[in-house]
Amino acid sequence: MTDSMRVTTVDLETALLAWMPQQRWFAAKGSVMVSLDVVERVPLGSRPGVSAEHVLVDIGLGAHVDDGGQVQRYQVPLGFRRTASDEVAAWQLPMPSSDIAVYDGLRDPAIIAMYGDALAAAESIGPIDFRSVAADSVNSGMLGRVLGAEQSNTSVVLGEVLLLKFFRRVAPGVNPDIELHRALADTGCRNVAPLHAWIEMQSDGELSMLGMAHDFVADSAEGWTTALTSVRDLLASGLAQPDADFAPEAYLLGEAVAHVHADLAQQLGTSERPAKSSVDEILERVEAAAEAVPGLAAHLPAARELIARAEAAGTTTVQRIHGDLHLGQVLRTPSTWLLIDFEGEPAKSLEERRRPDSALRDVAGMLRSFDYAAHNLLLGESGVTDEVAALATEWVERNSSAFCDGYASVTGSDPRSETALLGAYELDKAVYEAVYEARNRPTWLDIPMRAIRRLAPAPE
Numbered sequence: 001m002t003d004s005m006r007v008t009t010v011d012l013e014t015a016l017l018a019w020m021p022q023q024r025w026f027a028a029k030g031s032v033m034v035s036l037d038v039v040e041r042v043p044l045g046s047r048p049g050v051s052a053e054h055v056l057v058d059i060g061l062g063a064h065v066d067d068g069g070q071v072q073r074y075q076v077p078l079g080f081r082r083t084a085s086d087e088v089a090a091w092q093l094p095m096p097s098s099d100i101a102v103y104d105g106l107r108d109p110a111i112i113a114m115y116g117d118a119l120a121a122a123e124s125i126g127p128i129d130f131r132s133v134a135a136d137s138v139n140s141g142m143l144g145r146v147l148g149a150e151q152s153n154t155s156v157v158l159g160e161v162l163l164l165k166f167f168r169r170v171a172p173g174v175n176p177d178i179e180l181h182r183a184l185a186d187t188g189c190r191n192v193a194p195l196h197a198w199i200e201m202q203s204d205g206e207l208s209m210l211g212m213a214h215d216f217v218a219d220s221a222e223g224w225t226t227a228l229t230s231v232r233d234l235l236a237s238g239l240a241q242p243d244a245d246f247a248p249e250a251y252l253l254g255e256a257v258a259h260v261h262a263d264l265a266q267q268l269g270t271s272e273r274p275a276k277s278s279v280d281e282i283l284e285r286v287e288a289a290a291e292a293v294p295g296l297a298a299h300l301p302a303a304r305e306l307i308a309r310a311e312a313a314g315t316t317t318v319q320r321i322h323g324d325l326h327l328g329q330v331l332r333t334p335s336t337w338l339l340i341d342f343e344g345e346p347a348k349s350l351e352e353r354r355r356p357d358s359a360l361r362d363v364a365g366m367l368r369s370f371d372y373a374a375h376n377l378l379l380g381e382s383g384v385t386d387e388v389a390a391l392a393t394e395w396v397e398r399n400s401s402a403f404c405d406g407y408a409s410v411t412g413s414d415p416r417s418e419t420a421l422l423g424a425y426e427l428d429k430a431v432y433e434a435v436y437e438a439r440n441r442p443t444w445l446d447i448p449m450r451a452i453r454r455l456a457p458a459p460e
């Protein structure tokens, strides 16, 4: 970086303090921020008129119901220009007294290209190592663009062939998204996009994984969008048995999830665990959530009963799973369904996310997602008739059933046969969603609350 573009760390910290909580990927919404420290500034490179720094930021959080005082580390690739280009103007950090525009670097194609070239060269820049699966995995000189979707992380497309995802929250240790994609590559799994490269870093003697690049599947459609189209068509037609429906897709999706589970089990093994330890964790989370979301407490007695019934399962088989499976995590290609984003639930620690769990957790995640798709279009609609509500409910039942049929056709065992344990996982997910929606999208809160009312009814 040229000296004329240098910004002091103190100024950067002040600007980040105001800017970071506004970002969609900032996971500590609802917590009290007590400190912000820039812990690394790695100069990534310069091109005419622009320079880039890879910045790591530690956020200190005060006591909150489910974080009780902790530090969260984020990576914030930053761009520096004399004048912000149109592309990055909306992503500037507030620095009114500076004559430099400082902004989210991942919004700038010139900076994305710097990351692409570092991956192609498998370079090390300061503490950051760019690694590739094979010598020719990544081409140099690829143009980049940020992917529209605003989610927990930020993904960019390189040369329209690779998708490079930057994990916004960074923790020491192995990142499950990279770990599981590598394990699945070894089985030749057809239901994931092949991994080509990743970025890691040594900090304070510990390894952290920063990002990964895999095939960008341009001709794919997100499961969430496809499912919503089906629901929209159904509600518009008003027909209880529509001609075109998502159910055949839900069946194929069930098969795809089962294949991924089988491949993960083959590569990384399975073990038996007392159902009690699974259900104890669920109970703990439901009870903690009841303190965070008003309205949940009334459901605690029925939730405890459901969870106690699930314990009767005795032992349960556990293995590595996806961990946060929903319709936004699956892509329909012309030939198959792909599962993406094996990071697990963003709210859990890395250690928790890498812990083996019941495959039923993923099944429950997808069942919850069918419920989300069916009820999303009814949110905020006044005068929803009983007939329309029934159509939405039937859509959920039809697709949940097709998904489980598809899953059972591969594994030979129907997830619905473990009724109470599956119900406990659905409740766990719905409660997680209630906390997530209360913090991020309060107008969506009623979707998980409806499910909680069904799974664990409050006393009259």
Ligand SMILES: Nc1ncnc2c1ncn2[C@@H]1O[C@H](COP(=O)(O)OP(=O)(O)O)[C@@H](O)[C@H]1O
Pocket (backbone or CB within 6 Å): 147, 149, 150, 151, 152, 153, 154, 155, 163, 165, 193, 214, 215, 216, 217, 218, 220, 222, 328, 329, 331, 340, 341, 343
């Ligand atoms: N391999 C891929 N090919 C094409 N699009 C993808 C691919 N992987 C992810 N996407 C798109 O990028 C979005 C974000 O990816 P995801 O891995 O779920 O990120 P996040 O961790 O931020 O949720 C997805 O919803 C999907 O639309």
Ligand SMILES: O=P(O)(O)O[C@H]1O[C@H](CO)[C@@H](O[C@H]2O[C@H](CO)[C@@H](O)[C@H](O)[C@H]2O)[C@H](O)[C@H]1O
Pocket (backbone or CB within 6 Å): 151, 152, 153, 224, 324, 326, 327, 328, 329, 341, 345, 346, 365, 368, 369, 370, 372, 433, 436
């Ligand atoms: O960003 P991630 O994909 O890691 O997941 C988080 O955000 C999701 C919302 O984008 C959230 O999913 C919930 O909403 C979806 C529709 O937007 C729905 O398909 C899911 O079933 C529902 O859980 C997810 O829970 C959260 O971890």
